[in-house]
Amino acid sequence: MTRIDTPEGTAVAPDDKTLRILSTSDVAGIDITLTDVVSVVEQAYRTLADGRSDNPRKLTVKPEDGHSVAYAMLGRDGVRGVVAIKTSYKYGLHEDRDKQHYYTTLTLYDDETGLPVAMLDCGRVGALRTPAVSALLARELAAPDSRSALVIGTGTQGRLALPFLLTTLPDLERLMLFGTHPDGIRAVREQLHAYFPDRELEIVTDLRAAAADADVVLATAGPGTPASVEAEWLKPSALSVLIGYGIAPSTLHTADRVIATSEAQMRVTGTDMAGADGELRAVHAEFPEVLAGRAEGRTDPGQRIFAYNSGLVVTDIALGHRFAQLALAQGLGTAVPLWT
Template identity: 80%
Template sequence: MTADDSTLRLLSTSDIAGIEISLPDVVDVVEHAYRALAEGRSANPRKLTVKPENGHSVSYAMLGRDGVRNVVAIKTSYKHGLDKGREEQHYYTTLTLYDDITGLPVAMMDCGRVGSLRTPAVSALLARELAAPGSRSALVIGTGTQGRLALPFLLTTLPDLDRLMVYGTHPDGLAAVRERLHHYFPDRELEVVDDVRAAAAGADVVVATAGGHTPAAVEASDLKPGALSILVGHGIAPSTLHRADRVVATSEAQMKVTGTDMADADGDFPPVDAEFPDVVVGRAKGRQSAEERIFAYNSGLVVTDIALGHRFAQLAVEQGLGTRVSLWR
């Protein structure tokens, strides 16, 4: 996608923001990334993590290869101010793509929008595969970046949902959740709940996307038989994992790296019954009965970032977006 091996296309936040892509297209790209990984055509090594002793920041590095697109990429992620409120935190994430056929760079981009779309798309796929038959109600905990698109994506894969609930503590975030829902599904109503544990008792699907300072802590005893709880950030207690009838993770290894707050007193996790890429291709079972409570851990796999990032890069090239930089001259 670049003219020679000395130029790199930089795609800024505003470049990516101007690219139109539908929710079904995002879900399709992400699903095919999982299929390629399960079929052994892609590689997704375990992420590297660095965190200071006082926990005020965290950084990740993720390398992967998409064997369908023949693209190699590395994603970096850095968040500062974890000991502070949301408004005082800083977060930067980038994705750099290389064409593994030509050996040339494709693009380096702000990965914020890619992640904001990829993660709720994964939750929606988890819900499609793991929610109990006839599920009609969903609760989203948190109104940040991941919470704002959670319901539109859930409706993309579970269109029969008719009770849509959200719990949050930030008025602006609640307004943003409502705006995003009505943008994609103008005829759907949103129910803002004050008692998150009571709301969870009536939800078939619970998606926890809140930040670390959330007061929400839904317990396993709050969940109805057959409920699916999906952990993206915070908002559900460790009991939802340790007392689940079945545990599914996008990656068991990554759950043990990024989900340490869900470990028991000895730092241990229950065994994962299935990894989600295997569920997608039918190699492993998702739900085994309508009554079992399932815990699903949604940790980002870089192959999904690569697939969606590469799609954005293709669209950016078609639209003439980005800035060429002679990085290697």
């Protein structure tokens, strides 16, 4: 049996002939704080920067007509002693969002005992991991005394962006949102009030004016967004973070410094930010190295910084393992005799 020590006690994982499956509802029922999520993600980055984890480049499969896309990402967390593979598959890319199908799973193995830990739906892991990374980027790269933030987009990544930002930058005063979907705007407001009931959300319609007042801009929108913030709209000291869509290539190409969670992934998934010559700007530093203190992020309070937030599987592994710890301690999930 695999034994996992957690703050809640010691949990027992399946033996070598069973695999514990954590469904969407199992994962949804696990309580975890925003601070816990940020801490786990930060540790994953620091471990990678220390050379104790492995994060190979993802594999991608996409048919010629582009109706679907699939990814496979293998990695190892050296501190947690876990090897895992994450798979993501989206079908119906040419359809409206409500007609698309998306499935993502994470399978974890204990690299000290050689036994499986769990397989879980990875949707909530990704929904938490990405805004946590943005919040860490803001903590490390935003100008000193930043007081205002603008979130563009109200989808999965936009809905928790502000609660995570307030977790790492509690002195933020003005919280702005630009969105075009009433249900999404309502969801963003509900999430903010769930975590920070005393904070108010300002819905903005003049994107240029909002961007001019924002110290931090998070672009989380989908590809169909009408938003496209230009560099000239931003404060001289602004931090702009690209997660999805919503800011123009000029924000990258005129930035004083460019930071990426992974330069290799930025060059694969960030091609829409290429300049007129078809090229992307060179990255000044990768974020894991910034966190570890081996590379500089912001070097001057007045710098305008562009940050590219692309997912690294080591963060999924660390957070997924944390969920598995909590689930196993609570007896959640179903043990499946997969190898009998």
